Amino acid sequence: MYKLIDLPYKSLAPVISDQTLAFHHGKHLQAYVDNLNKLITGTEFESMSLEEIVKKSSGAIFNNAGQILNHEMYFLQFAPQPSLPAPTGNLLARIEKQWGSFDAFKAEFEAKGTTLFGSGWVWLQANETGELSIVQYANADNPVAHGLKPLQTFDVWEHAYYLDYQNRRAAHLSALWQIVNWSVIERRF
Numbered sequence: 001m002y003k004l005i006d007l008p009y010k011s012l013a014p015v016i017s018d019q020t021l022a023f024h025h026g027k028h029l030q031a032y033v034d035n036l037n038k039l040i041t042g043t044e045f046e047s048m049s050l051e052e053i054v055k056k057s058s059g060a061i062f063n064n065a066g067q068i069l070n071h072e073m074y075f076l077q078f079a080p081q082p083s084l085p086a087p088t089g090n091l092l093a094r095i096e097k098q099w100g101s102f103d104a105f106k107a108e109f110e111a112k113g114t115t116l117f118g119s120g121w122v123w124l125q126a127n128e129t130g131e132l133s134i135v136q137y138a139n140a141d142n143p144v145a146h147g148l149k150p151l152q153t154f155d156v157w158e159h160a161y162y163l164d165y166q167n168r169r170a171a172h173l174s175a176l177w178q179i180v181n182w183s184v185i186e187r188r189f
């Protein structure tokens with residue numbers, strides 16, 4: 001049985017309002033957890049880790065497991081006052097090598113999030129040699145399903161921002177950098 005993760009903070013306001021956070025975590029993510037538990041009961045997936053389910057399933061099981069994995073990585077990368085507000089060390093060196101600067105990286109990340117058609121996620125992912133890429137994944141898809149390492153993600157489903165930003169997805173995405181804790185992303189890298 002999967003359980004809803006606890007959030008390691010009380011509020012991310014004003015970047016994400018308390019109302020959006022409560023619905024996003026307590027209603028949307030909770031629903032994916034409840035659905036997955038119902039779907040996998042009595043199946044081969046019951047004893048697998050979330051990552052294994054994402055790699056091996058399809059259809060409704062994949063959609064719900066993928067959304068749990070995506071949301072856990074999304075919520076756990078944030079902090080109201082990030083201890084590390086920008087990348088450093090190896091990860092910064094990689095970003096500068098591939099994009100020229102952290103600002104250029106952020107600009108491409110925001111552009112890919114803004115232009116993703118419909119619902120999905122924009123991800124920073126790494127391959128086995130540490131090479132980075134920014135990729136749009138539709139619906140519940142994610143780097144794990146493609147054998148890549150997930151590092152950082154912005155949710156561009158409307159439920160992530162519509163109460164606070166209405167149609168202004170780009171404004172929401174550019175505000176999110178204020179709460180990304182790069183110490184979490186560096187650990188994943």
Ligand SMILES: [Fe+2]
Pocket residue numbers: 024028071155157159160
């Ligand atoms: Fe979401």
